[in-house]
Amino acid sequence: MADLITVEDPDDPRLSDYTGLTDVELRRRREPAEGLFIAEGEKVIRRARDAGYAMRSMLLSAKWIDTMRDVIDELPAPVYAVSPELAERVTGYHVHRGALASMQRKPLPTAAELLTSARRVAVMESVNDHTNIGAIFRSAAALGMDAVLLSPDCADPLYRRSVKVSMGAVFSVPYARLEGWPKGLETVREAGFRLLALTPDEKATVIDDARPHRLDRVALMLGAEGEGLSTRALRAADEWVRIPMAHGVDSLNVGAAAAVAFYAVATGRPGA
Amino acid sequence: MADLITVEDPDDPRLSDYTGLTDVELRRRREPAEGLFIAEGEKVIRRARDAGYAMRSMLLSAKWIDTMRDVIDELPAPVYAVSPELAERVTGYHVHRGALASMQRKPLPTAAELLTSARRVAVMESVNDHTNIGAIFRSAAALGMDAVLLSPDCADPLYRRSVKVSMGAVFSVPYARLEGWPKGLETVREAGFRLLALTPDEKATVIDDARPHRLDRVALMLGAEGEGLSTRALRAADEWVRIPMAHGVDSLNVGAAAAVAFYAVATGRPGA
Incomplete structure (x- = not known):
């Protein structure tokens, strides 16, 4: 006591x-x-x-x-x-x-350790807003993502604000920091994951058309609010995917975009 | 000048x-x-x-x-x-x-006026947080919802914070206030809409299984963060739908849930 x-x-x-x-x-x-x-x-x-x-x-x-x-x-x-x-x-x-x-704190696992058992992982680049980090973890937990990988410059998921916004999901979704960026993505590819980069770019495949829920192992790459993924991150991806947007709208906020994309890549969805 | x-x-x-x-x-x-x-x-x-x-x-x-x-x-x-x-x-x-x-301000249209040309509408009950209202409008605009209907007690979409969070989407997505709640939902049903109530309740149909993107006219009902839709709102719906959640997670935040649901009901999705 x-x-x-x-x-x-x-x-x-x-x-x-x-x-x-x-x-x-x-x-x-x-x-x-x-x-x-x-x-x-x-x-x-x-x-x-x-x-x-x-x-x-x-x-x-x-x-x-x-x-x-x-x-x-x-x-x-x-x-x-x-x-x-x-x-x-x-x-x-x-x-x-x-x-x-x-x-x-506990020692973080390595990315390679997390990837052995995961099938759906979110990879975040330069997301350094604590509220966004927390919101993304909450959605990742609810929508069945198995792990989160962070670029070296992402904010701390255990910062008080992130923890609170995540409703504690930062404790339940395992995460690791990649060493080097975008070099660290090689570890992900070597573990058998297909790297899908989420971007509003018109050249990207509409996410459902990429049939990501049928893939065995998916790593979904997300950039920060505003800028999105960097050019070098986009280059390192296997495929670009986009959420279809109505005319004239810039984009979803990163939390909403992450939730939609997690939903789209979730295993066990019917149809498509 | x-x-x-x-x-x-x-x-x-x-x-x-x-x-x-x-x-x-x-x-x-x-x-x-x-x-x-x-x-x-x-x-x-x-x-x-x-x-x-x-x-x-x-x-x-x-x-x-x-x-x-x-x-x-x-x-x-x-x-x-x-x-x-x-x-x-x-x-x-x-x-x-x-x-x-x-x-x-401009005079608001009536719900009946909005419903003549809309095919996808979001119906919000008691969402009185200005940030959430703004976030939901932003997602509604991006994901192709045609209109938003508000229960009488929802917060003002034109409040400064809502406007800012929506990135101006409150100007581009037309909205109206329902007169009476849940009575006002009758107007929506009479206009040929199927009323889908979003709820985490296990008895609800998994949203993709309800094939909402194949329906001609869909009104997607959303409740506030925390409580969700009231019992009387749930009773007034035609069908309950849910976003499949991973085990042990309470729920998505209302902004993330709205984004996923808007995506799920959007017309023109492939498959299913």
Whole structure:
């Protein structure tokens, strides 16, 4: 059972995992370096725990202690009970979900490891918006993608905002970072995947016509909101696919495009 | 050509269309009552104009005057040139897109009018999040939905945030409000539409199995994030359809679900 420790000093060094949570740049550097990430709110904390992440500590306001009692009872780590005011002073914002946990990262698998058992993978290039990363993981989980591969410059799926938007799907969909880009795509091809690049380019095949749900192994490549996939990524693909768009519309947002494309490549769809 | 008027007093009554833009509750009441809405940023302002909305005025910081010169030259309405500081004092936020326009609303068509020529319509129940409304319009435009029908309690598609997230798609996809809910759905059925209710319920037909892209006229009903469609809305539908979900996932977010469903009902898809 966890030690339940009441903390009243915002400078207490035991709270250092939780300081300056609104400083994105700081946290982006600190969290991977220190091997931690922050889970926020009861549901997300439970999902992180259920996915096998170890907890370093929790920070709770008093009224959340009862709700989290079962988690606390099993926890071999300290729980800091604080007032909402102190939570705000430490983190930099009003923690309306009332519960934060500092979780220990796990070593990421390699892409090659993930690819041995996967059949449907999403490959993201330069998606560095935390909201988009989270939304894409949520759709990937719901629509049956087996894994996500990230180019080296993609944002961190375990950043607080990504975790929250994903509703914890970043814990359930395994992911890896490719080493080198687009060179890392070779690993994917060598594992037997057909690389489909999603692009609005008129020269691309309409995605259903490519019959991607009939392919044994599909890696669906997605670029960032706005620019889309880079020329070198497009060159490295086996085939370009597009979602048919109504006249005069630029494009779907990356979250919507990803959801449609995941749906289109899902195995077991009828017809076509 | 517009009068270009330099304004230096934040309390100048000519700027009243732009006051308190960050006060959502205030603006939600004021804008429909006063028959205006706010377009933000060059692209969105141009799209509103191209869609035939009349401009009441523009509010520009000096460096945007050249960029908007062609719009100004044709405009039979005043253009207020202000400093970025004054723009912030009036609106309540730092207007980093530098250009705002107050546009005149147009009378909405009735649902019956829209339904005469449409074949694919989205029907939204109680979607009162401005970001979600905007995202759904953007996907509706891209994926070829002909019109959107709103339950009486849906949020305003012309609210600034909705307009922005939609990338102006709220100007290009015609929409109407149903009178009465779910009673208003009768109008839709009488116009020859099959009412498909999107739900995660296991009893629903997998959406592709319902072969919705083969139907002549489809009205796809969507509920709000979280709750989904109400029981009475589900009862009023002709058929329930669901997007197949991977095991253990609650659901897609409403924007992703809408995009997938719009794709599934689009005419002209191959196969199935």
